[in-house]
Amino acid sequence: MIQLLCSDKMSERLKQELSKYYIEVKPDSHVVLVEQGYPLPREKLCIVFDALDYMDAVKLAVSGIQADMPFRHKVTGLSENKFAVIEPGDVRYLEAGSDGIAAYTMSNRYSMKETLQYYEHVWGAQGFIRINKSQLVNLLHVKEIIPWFNSRYVLRMNNHTELEVSKVYSKRLRRTLNI
Incomplete structure (x- = not known):
């Protein structure tokens, strides 16, 4: 209030x-x-x-x-016509697509209501960082950071998904992780 x-x-x-x-x-x-x-x-x-x-x-x-x-940091996501309450720590990464925002957990994909900018602001202190114009990643679930060409990186997640960090956002990643 x-x-x-x-x-x-x-x-x-x-x-x-x-x-x-x-x-x-x-x-x-x-x-x-x-x-x-x-x-x-x-x-x-x-x-x-x-x-x-x-x-x-x-x-x-x-x-x-x-x-x-x-409790304000918890969100609801829609999957298979059911809503679920999702903890930020369970989310591996968020992705913006043509059908809206999707949150990927270890076992499921959820449709989300807000924007990536909203989640970046609200969950930033919990280890989420923007890695390109359409993805936010939870650094707690990153297994490896692989240097890539043209000052970019590839993040290999705990579930073996690979996400590319764009050149623009790689500077922020290096600063955040002190690389």
Whole structure:
């Protein structure tokens, strides 16, 4: 939950962004997003932001609130006309395709609702990293990192699947793993 102290126009933008992360806007919350120029409420945690940089305030608020709610990281996926609750640790990798986002676990493939960018943001702290424009990989399930030509890599997963890291994202992989 979060409280908003801002203009009506900004309030609508913030509500829209916060709803993507399932964060409710309520006036009795102990965390308040305050647009610069509005009075600060007493005895509440305030995040003051400039109207031009409101997305930075959203990211800061989301990271703090979601850290307190580990169940928010679980997702539901559809497989064989049944929904399943999936833990991030069970997902080997996520892939965007023509039919949407798919999550691959050891035993199944699930259709997912959100975007790769959403999962990259929400699951990034749990070891997920973008390896190309259409895939996120869970580094906990990578068995080998094979140098490839043209500054790229191939990741061999625990289940022997091989995923190619593009040249653009190989820099981030090297930085993350200190290669």
